[in-house]
Amino acid sequence: MAVIEVTALRKRYADLVVLDDVSFSVEEGEIFGILGPNGAGKTTAVECVEGLRRADSGSIRVLGLDPAGDGPKVREQIGVQLQQTQLPENLKVWEALDLYASFYAEPRDWRELLEEWGLADKRHARFGKLSGGQKQRLFIALALVGNPRVAFLDELTTGLDPSARRTTWELIKRIKADGVTVVLVSHFMDEVEELCDRVAVFDRGRVVALDTPAGLVGGAHQMRFTLMSGHVDLEAVPGVTTVTRDGNRVVVTGRGDFATAVTAQLARQHVLVSDLRIDKRTLDDAFTALTSRSFS
Numbered sequence: 001m002a003v004i005e006v007t008a009l010r011k012r013y014a015d016l017v018v019l020d021d022v023s024f025s026v027e028e029g030e031i032f033g034i035l036g037p038n039g040a041g042k043t044t045a046v047e048c049v050e051g052l053r054r055a056d057s058g059s060i061r062v063l064g065l066d067p068a069g070d071g072p073k074v075r076e077q078i079g080v081q082l083q084q085t086q087l088p089e090n091l092k093v094w095e096a097l098d099l100y101a102s103f104y105a106e107p108r109d110w111r112e113l114l115e116e117w118g119l120a121d122k123r124h125a126r127f128g129k130l131s132g133g134q135k136q137r138l139f140i141a142l143a144l145v146g147n148p149r150v151a152f153l154d155e156l157t158t159g160l161d162p163s164a165r166r167t168t169w170e171l172i173k174r175i176k177a178d179g180v181t182v183v184l185v186s187h188f189m190d191e192v193e194e195l196c197d198r199v200a201v202f203d204r205g206r207v208v209a210l211d212t213p214a215g216l217v218g219g220a221h222q223m224r225f226t227l228m229s230g231h232v233d234l235e236a237v238p239g240v241t242t243v244t245r246d247g248n249r250v251v252v253t254g255r256g257d258f259a260t261a262v263t264a265q266l267a268r269q270h271v272l273v274s275d276l277r278i279d280k281r282t283l284d285d286a287f288t289a290l291t292s293r294s295f296s
C-alpha cells in the first residue's frame, strides 16, 4: 500500500522552476531515499509532502489525506526531523522531548525513547552540550515521539564522524523494523545504498530515476581482459551492450549479470584470457551519468 502518492507536482519561484512534473510514491514500511545535487528540489518536494509548502499544481496524498487541506491530521501521523538550529542551546534533553510530546494527542512515552536511543544518561544535559551524534539521536527521538506512521529524515548524518554515522544507520534500520515508513533525504551514496529500499534521483526539479539502489547501478558493469588464444564472439551474449577490441585487449560493457554469461561463453569457446577485471559501477557513477554532474 502506498502511504505517500505524489502526482505531477509543479512549483516555481518567479522564473525558477523548482519542481517540474514530479511524481513518486512511497510504499508502507520501506525506506525511501531522495537523492540529488544541491538545489535539485528535494527539500521543496518533501516540505510540500509534509504540508509545510504548497505546490502550484499536482496532487499529494499522505496516508490518504491532502497535506494542504488536512494539515493537522497529516501532521498528527508524521514525524519530521528538526534541523540543528531549531532547538535552543539551553533546552535540556528531557524538556525537548516533553515539549514535543505535548504537541500530539497520543505521544509515545519519551522516557522509553531516551532508553531506546541511548540518551538516558543525557536526560538532564543541555542541547548545546551534546555531541553531534547525541544531537542526531535526539532529533530522531523527537521525530518519533508522536508515534508517527511516516518519519521524514533530512541530511541526518551530515557532519558526523564515520562511527556515529554507522550508529545512526543502525538506528534508522530499527525505525523500519518497528514498522515506520522512512523518507530519507540524503547527499551520501553509501548511506542510500546501505539503507534505502528505493531511491528517487532528483535533478533540476525532475525525478530522473526511480529504482532500487541495485537497479540504479545495475546497468553498468565493465569487463576487461586480454585474449591469450583464439577468437571469441561476444556481441550476441545476453546482456552485452558493447564489445571494443584493441589488438588482443577486449573491453565488454553490459547490463545485469552479463559477466557470468560472458565467462560461460569464453569457456564454451575454449578461449584463454588473462588480466581479467570486472569493474562495478557505483551509485556515484550512476548518479553522475543520470544528472551529468558529480556530487558535491
Ligand SMILES: Nc1ncnc2c1ncn2[C@@H]1O[C@H](COP(=O)(O)OP(=O)(O)OP(=O)(O)O)[C@@H](O)[C@H]1O
Residues within 6 Å of the ligand: 013, 016, 018, 036, 037, 038, 039, 040, 041, 042, 043, 044, 045
Ligand atoms: N522560498 C524560496 N524562494 C525562492 N527560491 C527558493 C525558495 N526555496 C527554495 N528555492 C530555490 O529552489 C531550488 C530548490 O531548492 P531546494 O532547497 O528544494 O533544493 P534541495 O535539492 O533540497 O537542495 P539542497 O541539497 O542544497 O538542500 C533552489 O534553487 C533554491 O534556491
